[in-house]
Amino acid sequence: xxxxxxxxxxxxxxxxxxxxxxxxxxxxxxxxxxxxxxxxxxxxxxxxxxxxxxxxxxxxxxxxxxxxxxxxxxxxxxxxxxxxxxxxxxxxxxxxxxxxxxxxxxxxxxxxxxxxxx
Amino acid sequence: xxxxxxxxxxxxxxxxxxxxxxxxxxxxxxxxxxxxxxxxxxxxxxxxxxxxxxxxxxxxxxxxxxxxxxxxxxxxxxxxxxxxxxxxxxxxxxxxxxxxxxxxxx
Numbered sequence: 001x002x003x004x005x006x007x008x009x010x011x012x013x014x015x016x017x018x019x020x021x022x023x024x025x026x027x028x029x030x031x032x033x034x035x036x037x038x039x040x041x042x043x044x045x046x047x048x049x050x051x052x053x054x055x056x057x058x059x060x061x062x063x064x065x066x067x068x069x070x071x072x073x074x075x076x077x078x079x080x081x082x083x084x085x086x087x088x089x090x091x092x093x094x095x096x097x098x099x100x101x102x103x104x105x106x107x108x109x110x111x112x113x114x115x116x117x118x
Numbered sequence: 119x120x121x122x123x124x125x126x127x128x129x130x131x132x133x134x135x136x137x138x139x140x141x142x143x144x145x146x147x148x149x150x151x152x153x154x155x156x157x158x159x160x161x162x163x164x165x166x167x168x169x170x171x172x173x174x175x176x177x178x179x180x181x182x183x184x185x186x187x188x189x190x191x192x193x194x195x196x197x198x199x200x201x202x203x204x205x206x207x208x209x210x211x212x213x214x215x216x217x218x219x220x221x222x223x224x
Contacts, residue, residue, distance in 0.1 A: 045155075047213045050213075052211070057211065059211060061212075102149065102166075103170075103172070104149075104151035105161070
């Protein structure tokens with residue numbers, strides 16, 4: 001069965017960096033576009049970034065451009081989000097989600113919590 | 119940047135029909151998905167391409183997308199349908215979520 005397991009969250013100070021990982025299993029990871037979506041405590045969903053199946057195309061929401069980098073390792077079935085210059089407003093539960101083209105985000109992980117606080 | 123808007127809350131009595139709207143400019147020209155998120159859980163896809171149900175989603179869930187408004191309709195609403203619902207509009211490979219609608223079944 002499809003599984004997405006995020007890791008790497010934690011409590012960090014403003015201005016520092018953090019790398020999130022998402023381990024994928026149960027499907028051919030290299031065939032799917034993947035996304036990061038975040039949810040601040042008590043708030044709604046916010047799309048963060050997308051990476052194509054072959055990593056040639058990457059896009060970001062405006063608020064993270066220049067600070068976050070999405071990447072993937074298809075040989076290890078892993079998705080990453082490198083986050084730098086973290087701000088308090090980046091505090092959120094970060095989900096990775098599979099993109100079944102034309103269908104939407106059909107599988108989601110359980111999320112990893114990032115807290116940016118001094 | 120593109121935006122979609124949802125009402126913050128909708129209330130419905132058990133067995134009645136709930137309608138949750140999502141508004142955006144020329145929304146009918148975009149792929150629209152709907153997600154259900156229950157407290158403490160990850161989102162679940164309940165509708166895609168405006169009106170198609172993924173396997174495993176009950177038939178009481180239906181959707182439409184016309185003009186500037188997409189609508190998620192839940193017929194014969196059950197207590198288990200109480201959740202937050204998010205619309206998502208796609209533009210090529212990027213997406214934008216609505217602010218979410220809390221559905222209360224009372």
